[in-house]
Amino acid sequence: MSAEPVLTISGLNVDYGTDAGAVHALRDIDLTLNRGEVLGLAGESGSGKSTLAYAVTRLLSPPGVITGGEVHYHRPGGDRVDILSLAPRRLRAFRWQELSIVFQGAMNSLNPVHTVHSQLTDVLAAHRPELRKRQRTERAVELLGLVGISADRLAAYPHQLSGGMRQRVMIAMALALEPEIVIMDEPTTALDVVMQRQILRRLVQLRRQLDFSVVFITHDISLLIEFSDRIAIMYGGRIVEQAGAAEIYRDPRHPYSDGLLHSFPALHGPRRELTGIPGSPPHLSAMPTGCAFHPRCGKAFDPCAGRVPLLAPPADGPGRAVACHLHS
Amino acid sequence: MKYVLQRLAFYAVTAWAAITINFLIPRLMPGDPVQALLSRYQGQLDTKAIDSLKALFGLDEQQSMWQQYTDYWAHLLDGDLGLSFTFFPTPVSEVIGQSLPWTLALVGTTTLISFVLGTGIGVYSGWKRGSWLDSLLPVTTFISSIPYFWLGLVAIALFAEKWSLFPNSGGYDNALVPAFDWPFISSALYHAVLPGVTIVLSAVAGWILGMRNMMVTVSSEDYVMVAQAKGLSERRVMFGYAARNAVLPNISGFALSLGFIVGGTLLVEMVFTYPGIGFQLLQAVGGKDYPLMQGVFLIITLSVLAANLLADLVYAALDPRTRKEA
Amino acid sequence: MSVTATDVAVLDGAPPPAAPTRRARLRFLRGGKTRTGLILLAFFVLLAVAGPWLAPHDPDAMSDQLLQPPSGGHWFGTTHTGQDVFSQILVGTRGVLVVGLLAAVIATALSVLVGVSAGFLGGAVDEILSALSNIFLVLPGLPLIIIVASFVPETGDIVIAVAIALTSWAWGARILRAQTLSLRRRDYVEAARATGESTPRIILFEILPNLTAVIASGFVGTVIFAVLTEITLAFIGVADISHWNWGTVLFWAQSNQALAQGAWWWFVPAGLCIALLGTALALINFGIDEFVNPRLRTATGSSRKMKMRVGFTPVARKSTGDGPREHSSKEPRP
Numbered sequence: 001m002s003a004e005p006v007l008t009i010s011g012l013n014v015d016y017g018t019d020a021g022a023v024h025a026l027r028d029i030d031l032t033l034n035r036g037e038v039l040g041l042a043g044e045s046g047s048g049k050s051t052l053a054y055a056v057t058r059l060l061s062p063p064g065v066i067t068g069g070e071v072h073y074h075r076p077g078g079d080r081v082d083i084l085s086l087a088p089r090r091l092r093a094f095r096w097q098e099l100s101i102v103f104q105g106a107m108n109s110l111n112p113v114h115t116v117h118s119q120l121t122d123v124l125a126a127h128r129p130e131l132r133k134r135q136r137t138e139r140a141v142e143l144l145g146l147v148g149i150s151a152d153r154l155a156a157y158p159h160q161l162s163g164g165m166r167q168r169v170m171i172a173m174a175l176a177l178e179p180e181i182v183i184m185d186e187p188t189t190a191l192d193v194v195m196q197r198q199i200l201r202r203l204v205q206l207r208r209q210l211d212f213s214v215v216f217i218t219h220d221i222s223l224l225i226e227f228s229d230r231i232a233i234m235y236g237g238r239i240v241e242q243a244g245a246a247e248i249y250r251d252p253r254h255p256y257s258d259g260l261l262h263s264f265p266a267l268h269g270p271r272r273e274l275t276g277i278p279g280s281p282p283h284l285s286a287m288p289t290g291c292a293f294h295p296r297c298g299k300a301f302d303p304c305a306g307r308v309p310l311l312a313p314p315a316d317g318p319g320r321a322v323a324c325h326l327h328s
Numbered sequence: 329m330k331y332v333l334q335r336l337a338f339y340a341v342t343a344w345a346a347i348t349i350n351f352l353i354p355r356l357m358p359g360d361p362v363q364a365l366l367s368r369y370q371g372q373l374d375t376k377a378i379d380s381l382k383a384l385f386g387l388d389e390q391q392s393m394w395q396q397y398t399d400y401w402a403h404l405l406d407g408d409l410g411l412s413f414t415f416f417p418t419p420v421s422e423v424i425g426q427s428l429p430w431t432l433a434l435v436g437t438t439t440l441i442s443f444v445l446g447t448g449i450g451v452y453s454g455w456k457r458g459s460w461l462d463s464l465l466p467v468t469t470f471i472s473s474i475p476y477f478w479l480g481l482v483a484i485a486l487f488a489e490k491w492s493l494f495p496n497s498g499g500y501d502n503a504l505v506p507a508f509d510w511p512f513i514s515s516a517l518y519h520a521v522l523p524g525v526t527i528v529l530s531a532v533a534g535w536i537l538g539m540r541n542m543m544v545t546v547s548s549e550d551y552v553m554v555a556q557a558k559g560l561s562e563r564r565v566m567f568g569y570a571a572r573n574a575v576l577p578n579i580s581g582f583a584l585s586l587g588f589i590v591g592g593t594l595l596v597e598m599v600f601t602y603p604g605i606g607f608q609l610l611q612a613v614g615g616k617d618y619p620l621m622q623g624v625f626l627i628i629t630l631s632v633l634a635a636n637l638l639a640d641l642v643y644a645a646l647d648p649r650t651r652k653e654a
Numbered sequence: 655m656s657v658t659a660t661d662v663a664v665l666d667g668a669p670p671p672a673a674p675t676r677r678a679r680l681r682f683l684r685g686g687k688t689r690t691g692l693i694l695l696a697f698f699v700l701l702a703v704a705g706p707w708l709a710p711h712d713p714d715a716m717s718d719q720l721l722q723p724p725s726g727g728h729w730f731g732t733t734h735t736g737q738d739v740f741s742q743i744l745v746g747t748r749g750v751l752v753v754g755l756l757a758a759v760i761a762t763a764l765s766v767l768v769g770v771s772a773g774f775l776g777g778a779v780d781e782i783l784s785a786l787s788n789i790f791l792v793l794p795g796l797p798l799i800i801i802v803a804s805f806v807p808e809t810g811d812i813v814i815a816v817a818i819a820l821t822s823w824a825w826g827a828r829i830l831r832a833q834t835l836s837l838r839r840r841d842y843v844e845a846a847r848a849t850g851e852s853t854p855r856i857i858l859f860e861i862l863p864n865l866t867a868v869i870a871s872g873f874v875g876t877v878i879f880a881v882l883t884e885i886t887l888a889f890i891g892v893a894d895i896s897h898w899n900w901g902t903v904l905f906w907a908q909s910n911q912a913l914a915q916g917a918w919w920w921f922v923p924a925g926l927c928i929a930l931l932g933t934a935l936a937l938i939n940f941g942i943d944e945f946v947n948p949r950l951r952t953a954t955g956s957s958r959k960m961k962m963r964v965g966f967t968p969v970a971r972k973s974t975g976d977g978p979r980e981h982s983s984k985e986p987r988p
Contacts, residue, residue, distance in 0.1 A: 059557055060967040061548055062458075068971045084969045091966070095559035103557075108550035111569050113576075113648060122568070123558045157648040173558075342789045349798070357805035455964070466933075469940075473932025475882055477889060478904065478925035485913050485921075496913075541943070544950055547964050556965030565965065584791055584825070588879075591796025595886055599908075609797065610890055613804055621804060625797045632794050 005074050006180055006213050007033040007056070007099075012069030014048075014055045014237075016284070022065075023284040025051045027237045029069065030311065033181065035076075038207070038214040040228030040245065042221045042260060044281045048237040049217045050104070053183045057083065057095055073098055076180070097127050100174040102167075104186035104217075109170050110158035116144075116169055117154040123176050143172040146206060164195040171203065175210060183215045188223075200227055222264040225249045233257045236282055236292030239311055243320035253314055253322040255297045291325065299326060331650040335640045339633045346629040350622050351400050355386040355393075362618050363387055365413055377411050384410045384619065409626070410619035414611050420623035423608060428627060430499050431604030434520055435593045436635075438527040443582055445528065446535020450578075451571040453536065454543020465537070472533030476592035480526045480599035487522055494522040497601035523600040527593050538581055542574035549573070576647050583639035586632050594628075688941030694934030698927075701747040709741035713898055724919050731919035734910045742903050743923050749899035750881055750931070753815045757880035760819035762873045765826030770865070772827070773834025774857055784831060790824035796883060803892045814893050818880045826872035833868050837861055871942040878935045885928055900924040 014026035026048050033039050041049045054060045056071050066084060073081040073094070086094060103109040111119055120140040124131055131139070141151040147168035158166060167187060174182050184203075188196040204227060207214060216228050224231050225245050232242040233254065241254040252258040259277035279296040282288055288295050294304035303309075303325045313320060314327040354362060362385040366378065373381075381387065383399040391399070403409075409420035453461040488496035500506065501515040546552065547570050555569040594606030601607055605624050612620035644650045701708070711717075711728075717736035724731045730739035772783035799817045803809050806817075837843060838861070846856050862869075887893040888901025891909075895902050903924045907913075912920040944950045 054553075055967065057557065058967040058969070059553055059965060061553070061964065064967050066967055066969045066971075088966055092559040092561070095557055097559065101554075101557050103550055103554055109554050111551040111555070111573070113572055113646065114568070115648075122560060122564060126558065126560045126564070159649050170554075338785070338788065339792075341785065342792055345789045346793055349793075353801060353805055357802075361805065457964075469936050470929055470933045473878070473936055474925065474929040475885060477886065478921070478928065481904075481908070481913060481921050482925065485916075485918055489913055489916060541947075541950055545947065552964070587792055587794035588796075590794050591883075591886075594796065595890070598890060609800065613800060613890060613892055616804070618804070621801050625794075625801050628794050628797050632792060636792055 004035045005032045006035045007215075008070075008072045008074070009052075009056065010070045010072075012052070012055060012071065013067045014051055014060065015065050015067050017063045017065075024287070025064070025237050025284055026055060029239060031232055031239060031242070033213050033215055034230075035180075035213055036211060037230060038216055038228040040221075040224035040231040041215060041217040041234060042219065042224050042231060043234035044219060044260075046281050046284065047234040049234050050185050051237075052234070053101065053185050053215065053217055056183070057099055057101070058091065059101075073181075093127070096123055096174075096179060097177050098179050099181040099183065100177070100179045102170050102174045102182065102184045102187045104189060110166055112158050114157075115154065116140075116156050116158070116161070120144075120154075120169075120173055120176060123173065127177055139176070143176055144169070146175060147172045147202060164191055164199065167191060167199060168202075171199070171206075175206065175212075178210055179212060181213050181215070183217070185217045186219070187216075189218065189220075196223075203227075220264055221260045233260065236287055237284065238292065238308075238323065240293065240324070241320075241322045242311070243317075243322075247317075247320055253317070253320070253327055254293075254324050255299050255326070256293045259296075291323075301325070329651075331644050332641065335637060339637055343630060343633055346633075347401075347404065347626065350626055351386075351397060353622075354618065355396075361616060365616065365618070369413065369416070372417070373411070377417070380408050381410050381619065384408075384622070404626075409623035412612075412617055412620040412623075414615040414617040414620060420619050423620060424605060424623055424627050427603055427605045427608050428631075430602060431593075431597065431606060432631070434523060434597070434602065434604060435527070435590065438524045438593070439531065439586075439589055441524075442528045442531035443535055446532040447539045447575060447578060449532075450536045450539020451543055451566070451574070454540040454574070455547065455566050455570065457540075457544055457547075465540075468533045468536050471529065472537060474530060475595070476527065476530040477595035477599045479530050480523065480596045483522050483526050484599065495519050496522075499603040519602075523596050523602055526596050526600075530592065531589060534585075535578070539574065539578050542577055543570055546570050546574040572646075576643065579639055579643045579646070583636045583643075586635050586639070590628060590632055687937045691934045691937030691939075691941065694930060695938065698747060698751065698931050698934070701744060702751040703748075705744040705747045709738075709744040711738035711741040713737060713742040713745045721915060721917055723917075730923045731917070733906060733920060734912075734915075734917075739903065739920055739923060742898055743900065743927060746898040746900050746903060746924075747927075749811060749897055750884065750901075753811050753818070753884045753899070754877045754881040756812070756815040757818040757822065757884070758873050758876040760816060761823040761876045761880070762826060762869060764819065764823035765830055765872060766862075766865075766869060768823065769827035769830025770834050770857060770861060773831040774838055774853070774861065776835075776838075780831070783827075787824040787827040787831070790821065791828065793821070795821035796886065799883060799887065800890070800892055803887060809887075809892065809894045811894075811897065814884055814887060815880070818883050819876075822876050822879050822883075826869075826876065829868060829872060830865060833865055834861060837864055867942055867946045871939055871946065874935050874939045874942065878932055878939075881928070881931060881935075900927055 009029055009031045012026055012029040013024065015022040016025050017023065029052060031039075031052075041052065043049045051060065051064070055064070055066055058066065060066075069084075071083045073083055075081065075098075081094065081098075083091070083094065110116075114122075117137065117140055120143060121136040124136045124139055128136075137154075140154060144151060144153065149165060149168055149172070153161065153165070158169075161169065171187070187203075188199055191199070200223070203214075214228075216224060218224060221231075221233075225248065228245050230243065231245050231248045232239050233248070233256065234240065235256050241248070241252065241257045243253075248257060249261065252261055256277070259275070262275040263277060277296055278298075282292055282295075288305070290303070290305040290307055291297070291300075291309050294300040297304065307325070309323045309325045309328060311321050311323040312328065314322050362381065366373070366381060366387070380403055383396070383403050386396050386400075407421050409424070412418050412420045412423050415423050453459075453464070484496045487493045495501075495518070499516060499519050500512060501519075504512050504515055506512060549570075551573075552565065552569050555565040560568075594604075594609060596602070597604045597606030598610040605627060608620060609624045611617070612624060715737065717732065717738075719728065719732050719736045721734050722728055722732045722736075728738050728740060730743060732738060733742075768783050768787060772780040772787075798821055802817050803814065806813055843856060843860050846860050884893065885899065885901035885904070888895060888899055889904045889908065891905055893901065895905055901924075904921050907917070907920040907924075912918075
């Protein structure tokens with residue numbers, strides 16, 4: 001697969017709050033999403049994965065502030081768009097057109113007082129003013145068809161739909177403008193396991209069919225290994241390891257990745273012992289010095305508490321990167 | 329539909345409760361103020377008037393409570409609220425019939441204006457949180473703490489007494505005969521300006537604060553973030569997503585605080601000697617006119633219930649969740 | 655009246671705040687609004703306690719200085735019989751606060767009793783109690799109080815306070831019921847029930863501590879309502895007018911044509927005091943609301959420097975060594 005970037009994030013820093021009380025939610029994030037790939041983003045809650053997803057399109061609610069770094073979108077032709085410098089009007093035009101998001105918790109993602117039809121077509125009306133009303137409705141029917149919902153649900157209000165159906169409406173909505181990038185933030189967490197897989201399979205098919213790139217965020221690393229090409233693992237607002245899905249599964253280098261893999265039962269392949277990770281993730285306002293993971297790490301040694309390890313390719317594994325003193 | 333029927337049933341029960349409270353108050357209170365009035369007007373009252381007052385205020389000691397209660401209902405359903413002593417011998421129903429339109433026009437219009445105005449400003453200031461509009465909040469809080477009637481007093485002192493821009497009392501020019509013609513209507517409107525502005529000014533602050541809080545709360549809902557992510561226009565996000573949801577609790581709040589608002593507006597009528605039922609209530613209190621007092625309370629309660637029902641219908645129209653599953 | 659944030663939480667079905675730590679509980683005291691409110695309130699409480707001693711004149715004493723505007727001798731001027739308005743206001747503060755607090759205590763007790771029982775016991779009890787509070791909520795309170803007060807021969811402070819309490823408990827009960835309902839479904843309450851703890855014990859130790867903020871907010875709200883109502887009743891002459899409070903001052907001003915005579919000093923101070931006391935209580939309630947509903951908290955200080963805008967995260971790169979950043983030269987696709 002040719003590695004042509006579609007989204008590049010470099011040195012991204014995000015704080016919550018300004019002033020002295022500000023906490024650092026993301027630190028020096030470097031990440032590239034290649035065209036056509038599914039990039040998995042894993043980590044416990046509070047690791048910054050959702051913050052990263054929203055910061056990319058400047059959707060973080062107050063008091064979130066982007067304090068540094070760059071985010072570039074690469075058009076198929078090769079032009080670069082500096083997302084963080086777009087004026088509001090341009091940013092609005094960019095959103096959903098090039099990059100859409102399936103939010104976590106479909107329960108609250110749909111506006112309770114508007115019909116499915118209205119919520120599918122308002123995005124069309126905003127970005128494709130040339131479409132007539134009838135054409136927008138046709139497109140809405142088509143979109144619902146993509147996710148296996150019959151056209152008669154167009155007139156339904158969100159409260160009349162089941163959780164799985166709502167999530168599929170959100171996916172249909174994300175595909176409305178055929179964007180280049182779709183960010184999925186825990187898209188199936190609220191659903192039961194059967195429904196989860198059903199929806200993810202459908203997504204994989206749609207991705208092949210429509211050819212978009214996906215950032216897939218979940219805390220369930222076994223899902224990621226099954227559905228993504230590459231995986232980035234986050235801890236304490238930093239990316240601690242990045243590698244192909246198979247590599248992470250076979251040979252995790254960061255002790256935290258290893259711990260995550262032992263926290264969820266794998267659905268395929270040999271059984272692993274479920275050991276989990278001792279302790280709980282650090283609070284953003286009380287981040288340990290050095291490697292944020294060192295208090296919970298069984299392999300911590302002298303430098304871990306003192307210096308922050310840099311994300312770099314390990315000596316024996318080009319094409320992947322890990323931020324751990326064991327490998328530097 | 330089920331929602332509306334439920335609300336109707338609730339208001340029917342509430343109306344029944346209000347009437348029963350009205351029935352019980354004079355019977356539970358110590359002393360017999362109405363008996364005293366009756367003796368004072370002895371000779372001027374015909375037997376029918378005495379009968380109805382006895383039935384309404386439970387002066388006939390011979391009867392059982394239940395008998396009194398059914399009698400009471402019979403008189404009410406007949407539209408008989410007794411005789412007013414302040415406007416002796418005009419029936420209470422007639423006094424109220426003359427003053428109710430004034431109150432409905434003044435209170436109805438001003439309440440609607442302040443709700444719409446306050447909600448609108450609240451939407452905007454909640455959406456633009458952190459802007460200069462926030463500096464108006466302390467002022468708004470201060471204004472919302474001022475009693476309606478005192479603001480009325482200040483308004484009269486400034487605009488009627490000091491600058492003579494508006495009349496200080498009454499509902500229309502006394503030289504005119506009430507009729508549906510331009511001189512009368514324009515005079516009525518002119519007289520309504522000062523009390524109207526007073527009510528709007530006192531009431532609007534509460535709506536601004538309430539709606540602003542709702543906007544701030546709703547703005548952090550997921551669906552508002554989705555709307556932003558969709559790249560919709562600011563107007564669509566602000567009105568179609570945030571305000572459209574934020575206004576719902578404000579409407580239920582509107583229904584629930586109507587009773588409170590009406591209390592305040594009655595006072596404004598008293599201060600402006602406006603010929604509505606609030607002013608009648610004041611006169612009834614001053615003249616110990618119990619039949620008129622009770623009649624006014626009944627009518628106010630029924631009007632508030634009707635307004636509540638209207639608000640509920642609006643709510644049902646705006647919130648699809650109250651409608652039955654398709 | 656407005657929809658308060660506590661009510662919002664109820665309508666959203668959002669969970670009430672978990673049992674706050676002691677530090678968190680005191681945090682709301684630190685907000686500027688709350689502090690201003692508390693200082694103002696403390697000032698009025700001080701007046702209520704010390705007012706009669708501080709008053710320079712006997713509020714009832716007449717003098718030959720009739721209807722004088724404010725001066726060094728009479729800070730707030732005099733009435734048509736030469737009484738000192740300043741002294742009347744000072745002496746009247748106690749009546750205002752006593753009735754307001756007494757009514758709020760009774761109403762809050764009623765609302766906790768009705769609201770928590772309805773929410774916790776559920777079933778038919780809940781149906782009946784909820785219907786009762788909803789009825790009292792829509793009945794116009796002021797006319798009802800006026801009528802009750804007119805039938806009672808003696809309308810002292812206590813009667814007025816009780817009448818106000820009886821018509822103002824319903825709002826609190828409604829909110830407390832909803833909060834209790836959502837608390838009842840919490841794991842730790844379910845656990846307590848499962849282990850066979852008695853109902854009063856669960857209510858006292860598991861439910862009530864979590865309702866503190868909501869109860870406090872309801873209490874302060876009721877004080878505002880009670881003060882306004884009490885002053886209104888005095889103003890229209892339903893309450894005992896021989897007893898000084900700010901409403902009585904206004905009653906005498908109104909019945910002696912203070913307006914027509916241009917004696918603004920007669921009614922302006924009382925109104926300002928009412929508004930200031932109301933503002934103080936409202937500010938305290940804002941503090942409690944922000945404590946209950948953190949979304950309402952205004953970002954402190956920094957928000958002025960940086961514009962926070964919903965849906966557009968500000969970008970403020972700290973380092974100057976960013977180098978020249980190229981802006982997109984191409985329009986996004988239409």
